[in-house]
Amino acid sequence: MATGTILQKAIDLVTKATEADKNKDYENALKLYEHAVEYFLHAIKYDAQGERAKESIRLKCQQYLDRAEKLKDYLKKGKKKPVAAGSEGSKEDKKSDSGDSDNDSDPDKKKLQSRLEGAIVVEKPNVKWSDVAGLDLAKEALKEAVILPIRFPHFFTGKRIPWKGILLFGPPGTGKxxxxKAVATEANNSNFLSVSSSDLVSKWLGESEKLVKNLFELARARKPSIIFIDEVDSLCSSRSDNESESARRIKTEFLVQMQGVGNDNDGILVLGATNIPWVLDAAIRRRFEKRIYIPLPEEHARATMFKLHLGNTSHNLNEDDFKKLAASTEGYSGADISIIVRDALMQPVRLVQTATHFKRVSGPSPKDASIIVSDLLTPCSPGDPGAMEMNWMDVEGDKLYEPPVTMKHMLKSLSTTRPTVNEEDLIKLDKFKEDFGQEG
Structure with a gap:
């Protein structure tokens, strides 16, 4: 979803919240305010606007959060007299609220949690299991850890408990x-928190470990939750004597929060991804109960990837062509195949740019594919029957017939794209899999 749409969604939710507030439907208003703030924070994180616009949204968020807190206090205490929007309440209320605020709401904690709110994935990425080619064992393990406990909670009672930590490791570009993203889409009832080192590392002493603690508290408050840490090695590498004290404290807090005394992590899955699992600290590695190797795609998976990346773009490749391409890309990762296809998709565009002659053909109208028209123009050789000397600037926008992607285009792109995974890393990953992991 585009950021403008997210911002509009937030504005619509706030409008509904204020209407519910005026109509004294406080429970609904509270939910709408909280939901709107999530969308606003998502827009701040991913919007490319200037700092002034972001600051304006932050101020609005603070107002809506303050109002939501008042409504929450009112609903919690079950007051007979409703709190008017914008009012400060009676003197007695102020006294009781000031006493409660010391215990229930720490301003620093609120500040840290609001900083982490941007990690919550509000809009689902729309990646289904079927969009992931191959990796059947990895998908089954994730379904076992995420989907089954939500759909069949009675299965996971007594000693049968779902996995609390899963590490996905393998070469870069293999789909970790x-x-x-597929987990975030398929786990409809779960909150998905996607964090990186930039979300958790702070220049202020002691704030980084507080952010780690608040991340887990946020997940516990919103469970069932999934915490996804991409490139987990940047946060949890092996502890050593010559590392900084702040880095050591972050790792220690991770260890405590993932499986420490007094921390209930029921309903929380920590999902990590890394390309270099051998640098992880041994204690962190142990807390990831399942360590799944995501290997380079096999031949049948590579053929599926070529089809998925081509999508509904016009092409004339058949099953044999896809099999030949898959056989020719041994050692290529999924990301490498994506680059080959993207380059092949651009070749018809380059053909249009360099063409000196065009001819008329029949085909579906670019405006409405259900209508067949006969006045479309497509690039051709000067010797073709009906060839007219012209360049792409002379062709009207809705009269250009898109040349299909051919096997020749694919082979040309393949000849110029080299695999990005080196043999040394594969040997190390295989060794780690044999020692600590399992095949995905």
């Missing part, structure tokens, strides 16, 4: 983060 893509699998996490």
């Amino acid at each position: 983060s893509y699998l996490a």
Whole structure:
């Protein structure tokens, strides 16, 4: 979803919240305010607007959060007299609220949690299990850890408990983060928190470990929750004597929060992804109960990837062509195949740009594919029957017939794209899989 749409969604939710507030439907108003703030924070994080616009949205968020807190206090205490929007309440209320605020709401904690709100994935990425080619064992393990406990909670009672930590490791470009997107989409009832080192590392002493603690508290408050940490090695590498004290404290807090005394992590899954699992600290590695190797795609998976990346773009490739391409890309990752297809998709565009002659053909109208028209123009050789000397600037926008992607285009792109995974890393990953992991 585009950021403008997210911002509009937030504005619509706030409008509904204020209407519900005026109509004294406080429970509904509270939910709408909280939902709107989530969308606003999502827009701040991913919008490319200037700092002034972001600051304006932050101020609005603070107002809506303050109002939501008042409504929450009112609903919690079950007051007979409703709190008027914008009012400060009676003197007695102020006294009781000031006493409660010391215990219930720490301003620093609120500040840290509001900073982490942007990690919550509000809009689902729309990646289904079927969009992930191959990796059947990894998908089954994730379904076992995420989907089944939500759909069949009675299965997971007594000693049968779902997995609390899953590590996805493998060469770059094999679909680890893509699998996490599929989890975010398929786990409809779960809150998905996607964090990186920039969300958790602060220049202020002691704030980084507080952010880690608040991340887990936020997940516990919103469970069932999934915490996804991409490139987990940047936060949890092996502890050593020559590392900084702040880095050591972050790792220690991670260890405590993931499986420490007094922390109930029921309903929370920590999902990590890394390309270099051998640098992880041994204690962190142990807390990831399942360590799944995401290997380079096999031949049948590579053929599926070529089809998925081509999508509904016009092409004339058949099953044999896809099999030949899959056989020719041994050692290529999913990301490498994506680049090959993207380059092949651009070749008809380059053909249009360099063409000196066009001819008339029949085909579906670019405006409405259900209508067949006969006045479309497509690039051709000067010797073709009906060839007219012209360039692409002379062709009207809705009269250009899109040349289909051919096997020749694919082979040309393949010849110029090299695999990005080196043999040394594969040997190390295989060794780690044999020692600590399992096949995905």
